[in-house]
Amino acid sequence: MRTFTTLSGPAAPLPMINVDTDQIIPKQYLTAITRAGLGKGLFHDFRYDMEDRERPDFVLNREPWNEACILIAGENFGCGSSREHAPWALEDFGIRCVIAPGFADIFFNNCVKNGILLIALPEDNVNTLMADAENPQACRMRVDLEAQTIMRASGETVGFEIEPFRKHRLLEGLDDIGITMARAAEIDAFEARQKAAQPWLYGADIPDSAG
Amino acid sequence: MSGPKTLFDKIWESHVVAENDDGTTLLYIDKHLIHEVTSWTGFERMAEDGRGVRRPDATLGVPDHSIPTRNRAAGVAGIGDPLGRGQVEALIANCERFGVPLIPLTDLRQGIVHIIGPEQGLTLPGATLVCGDSHTATHGAFGCLAFGIGSSEVEHVLATQTLSQKRPRNMRIAVAGDLPPGVAAKDMILAVIGVIGTAGGTGHVVEYAGAAIRALSMEGRMTVCNMTIEGGARAGLVAPDETTFAYLKGRPMAPAGDHWDRAVAHWRTLASDEGAAYDKEATIEAADIAPQITWGTSPEDVIPVTGRTPDPAAAPDEKRREAISQALDYMALAPDAPIEGVAVDRVFIGSCTNGRIEDLRAAAAVARGRRVPDGVGAMVVPGSGLVKRQAEEEGLDRIFVEAGFEWRDAGCSMCIAMNDDKLAPGERCASTSNRNFKGRQGRGGRTHLVSPAMAAAAAVSGRFVDVREMLS
Ligand code: SF4
Numbered sequence: 001m002r003t004f005t006t007l008s009g010p011a012a013p014l015p016m017i018n019v020d021t022d023q024i025i026p027k028q029y030l031t032a033i034t035r036a037g038l039g040k041g042l043f044h045d046f047r048y049d050m051e052d053r054e055r056p057d058f059v060l061n062r063e064p065w066n067e068a069c070i071l072i073a074g075e076n077f078g079c080g081s082s083r084e085h086a087p088w089a090l091e092d093f094g095i096r097c098v099i100a101p102g103f104a105d106i107f108f109n110n111c112v113k114n115g116i117l118l119i120a121l122p123e124d125n126v127n128t129l130m131a132d133a134e135n136p137q138a139c140r141m142r143v144d145l146e147a148q149t150i151m152r153a154s155g156e157t158v159g160f161e162i163e164p165f166r167k168h169r170l171l172e173g174l175d176d177i178g179i180t181m182a183r184a185a186e187i188d189a190f191e192a193r194q195k196a197a198q199p200w201l202y203g204a205d206i207p208d209s210a211g
Numbered sequence: 212m213s214g215p216k217t218l219f220d221k222i223w224e225s226h227v228v229a230e231n232d233d234g235t236t237l238l239y240i241d242k243h244l245i246h247e248v249t250s251w252t253g254f255e256r257m258a259e260d261g262r263g264v265r266r267p268d269a270t271l272g273v274p275d276h277s278i279p280t281r282n283r284a285a286g287v288a289g290i291g292d293p294l295g296r297g298q299v300e301a302l303i304a305n306c307e308r309f310g311v312p313l314i315p316l317t318d319l320r321q322g323i324v325h326i327i328g329p330e331q332g333l334t335l336p337g338a339t340l341v342c343g344d345s346h347t348a349t350h351g352a353f354g355c356l357a358f359g360i361g362s363s364e365v366e367h368v369l370a371t372q373t374l375s376q377k378r379p380r381n382m383r384i385a386v387a388g389d390l391p392p393g394v395a396a397k398d399m400i401l402a403v404i405g406v407i408g409t410a411g412g413t414g415h416v417v418e419y420a421g422a423a424i425r426a427l428s429m430e431g432r433m434t435v436c437n438m439t440i441e442g443g444a445r446a447g448l449v450a451p452d453e454t455t456f457a458y459l460k461g462r463p464m465a466p467a468g469d470h471w472d473r474a475v476a477h478w479r480t481l482a483s484d485e486g487a488a489y490d491k492e493a494t495i496e497a498a499d500i501a502p503q504i505t506w507g508t509s510p511e512d513v514i515p516v517t518g519r520t521p522d523p524a525a526a527p528d529e530k531r532r533e534a535i536s537q538a539l540d541y542m543a544l545a546p547d548a549p550i551e552g553v554a555v556d557r558v559f560i561g562s563c564t565n566g567r568i569e570d571l572r573a574a575a576a577v578a579r580g581r582r583v584p585d586g587v588g589a590m591v592v593p594g595s596g597l598v599k600r601q602a603e604e605e606g607l608d609r610i611f612v613e614a615g616f617e618w619r620d621a622g623c624s625m626c627i628a629m630n631d632d633k634l635a636p637g638e639r640c641a642s643t644s645n646r647n648f649k650g651r652q653g654r655g656g657r658t659h660l661v662s663p664a665m666a667a668a669a670a671v672s673g674r675f676v677d678v679r680e681m682l683s
Pocket residue numbers: 275276323324325344346562563564622623626627644645
C-alpha cells in the first residue's frame with residue numbers, strides 16, 4: 001500500500017452534506033474488472049451533463065481545482081454503498097486527502113486501505129478551510145500526517161486528531177494481510193476451539209440439489 | 212470484562228482471535244458471502260500473491276447485481292452488457308479456481324445475496340458474517356453480527372478468515388407498542404432513520420428491541436436490519452428467539468440433528484443481559500408510525516404519507532436549507548406541499564429490503580382485482596428463484612400480471628440499475644428498495660422509498676395514496 005506522509009496542493013470545496021458513494025462514483029463504473037481510469041468517473045453526474053460534456057461550472061472542471069489533491073466536504077461524506085471504487089476513483093483523480101466534519105464508517109476503512117487520509121474536524125474549522133478552498137488565491141494547503149497539521153495558505157496551521165492505528169498504517173503503508181498472516185497460529189487455535197464448541201459452523205457445504 | 216453484556220458484546224467477544232498492537236481487534240469471520248461486483252480484485256491479488264482461500268466451506272458466491280431479470284434460461288450468455296458479463300464470468304472462474312461454492316445464474320436458488328443467505332440457513336445467530344456490500348446488515352435479523360466491507364477487506368477475509376476492526380459502540384433502538392394496521396416493517400425503519408438521521412448510527416452497532424420488533428416475522432426483521440446502514444450504523448441486531456429458531460429449522464445449511472439442539476441451546480444465551488449498558492439509546496412509539504414515503508435524495512428525507520414536503524425557508528441552517536432546496540429541485544417537488552396525490556411513472560417492487568415472499572403477498576393483497584393505469588410501468592422482481600417459485604405456487608404472479616405488473620426473474624434489478632432495468636431521466640418511481648440517492652435507479656430518475664403495500668397502491672392509483680384507505 002502507498003504511504004502517506006505529507007501532501008501539498010490545491011484543495012477543492014464541495015460544500016454538500018451526505019455525499020454518498022453513488023455520487024462519488026456511479027454504478028456504470030462498477031462493472032469493469034479493472035481500476036484503471038476510474039478518476040474519469042469521479043463525481044460523474046456533477047462533472048458531466050446528460051450528453052457527457054464537462055460542466056464548466058463544476059469545481060473539479062476549473063483551474064486550479066482540476067489539479068486538486070485535497071477535498072473539503074460537508075458532513076457524513078462517503079455514506080451509502082460499500083464500493084471501494086469510491087476511494088479508487090478519488091485516488092485515480094489525484095485526491096489523497098478529504099477534510100469534512102464526519103465520514104461514513106465503511107468509506108473510512110476503505111480509504112485507509114488505499115492510502116487516503118480522511119480528516120474529521122469540527123464544523124468551524126471545516127468552514128474556515130472551505131472558505132480558503134473557494135478562493136483560488138488561498139486554496140493551496142499542506143497536510144502533514146506525522147505532525148497532524150494542515151497549513152493554510154496564510155501560514156497558519158490547523159491541528160487534527162487521528163486514531164493512532166490509522167496514522168501508523170498510513171505512514172507505514174502496511175500490508176494488512178501480511179501482518180495477519182503472521183498470526184496464523186492464533187487463527188488456527190481459535191478455529192480449533194470454536195470447532196469443538198460450535199461444530200455447526202464448519203463444513204456446511206451448500207447442498208447440490210435445488211429446492 | 213464481566214458484568215451484564217449486550218448481544219453485540221457477546222458475539223464480539225466470542226470472535227476475538229487476538230488484540231492487535233495498534234488497538235484494533237483481529238476478529239474471526241464465520242461466514243463470507245461474495246458477489247460479482249466487489250470480489251474480483253481480491254481474487255486477482257490473491258492469485259498474484261499465491262494465496263488461497265482459507266475456508267471455502269465458510270464462503271458462498273452468487274451473481275446478483277448486474278444480471279438481467281428476463282430470459283434467465285440463457286444463463287451468462289444472456290447478460291447483454293459485455294462488462295457485466297465479464298464480471299460474472301470472472302466470479303464463476305474465481306470460485307472454480309479457489310474452490311468456493313457458487314450458486315449459478317440458472318439455479319433455482321439464485322437470488323440477491325442477502326435473500327439467499329437466510330433462505331439457505333447460512334445466516335446463523337451468534338455468528339459473524341460479512342460481504343462486500345453495505346446491506347449485509349440484513350443478516351443481523353438473526354442475531355448474527357453482519358456488516359458490509361470494502362474490496363480490500365474481502366481479500367483479507369478470503370485469505371485469513373479474519374478482519375482487523377475497531378470495536379464499535381452499542382446503540383439500542385426500541386420500538387414500543389404495536390404497529391398499526393397497514394403499517395409495515397419498512398415504515399418502521401424509515402421512521403427510525405427519519406428520527407436518528409443518516410449519520411445517527413455512525414460508529415455503532417444498533418440493537419433493535421421493544422415489543423414491535425419482537426412481534427415482527429423474520430422477514431420483517433430483515434427489512435428493518437437491512438436499512439440500518441441508511442442510519443449510518445454498519446450492523447443492526449435483533450436478539451434470536453423462538454421466531455428465529457422456527458424460521459431456521461430444516462433450512463438446507465442450518466445445523467441438523469444433535470447439532471441443532473446444541474446450537475439452539477447456545478443461541479438462547481445470546482440475548483442482552485438485564486442491565487446491560489448502551490452508549491446511545493432511542494425509543495419510538497409504534498402507534499405513532501404511519502406509512503412512510505421519502506420526498507428527497509437521502510433516506511432521512513422521509514415523511515408520513517399524510518405529511519407535507521419541507522419548506523427550505525424553515526431549515527435550521529444554511530447547509531440544510533441548500534440541501535433541502537437541491538433535493539426538492541431534483542425531485543421536482545414543491546416546498547410545503549402534500550406528498551399524497553403526486554403522480555408516478557414507474558413502480559419497482561423487489562430488492563434485498565422488500566423482495567421476500569411476505570413483501571410480495573402484501574403487494575398482491577393491494578393489487579388484487581385492481582389495474583395499473585396506462586402510462587404507468589410497474590414491475591415485480593422476486594428476491595430469489597425460490598421466492599419466485601413460492602409466489603407462483605400461491606398464485607401471486609397471476610394477481611400481478613392480471614393487474615398489469617411485469618413479473619420478472621430474481622436479482623438486484625432496479626434497486627441499483629446495473630442491468631437494463633432503469634429509470635429514464637425525470638421519471639418518478641415508487642420503489643421498495645433502500646436508496647433514493649440521485650441517479651441510483653438511473654441518471655435523472657426520481658426515487659421515492661415506500662413499503663410494498665404502498666408501492667402497489669401507487670401502482671394501481673397512478674399516484675401516491677395512503678394504502679390504509681385501500682385496505683378496508
Ligand atoms: S438489492 Fe440493492 S441494496 Fe440489495 S444487494 Fe442488490 S443492489 Fe444492493
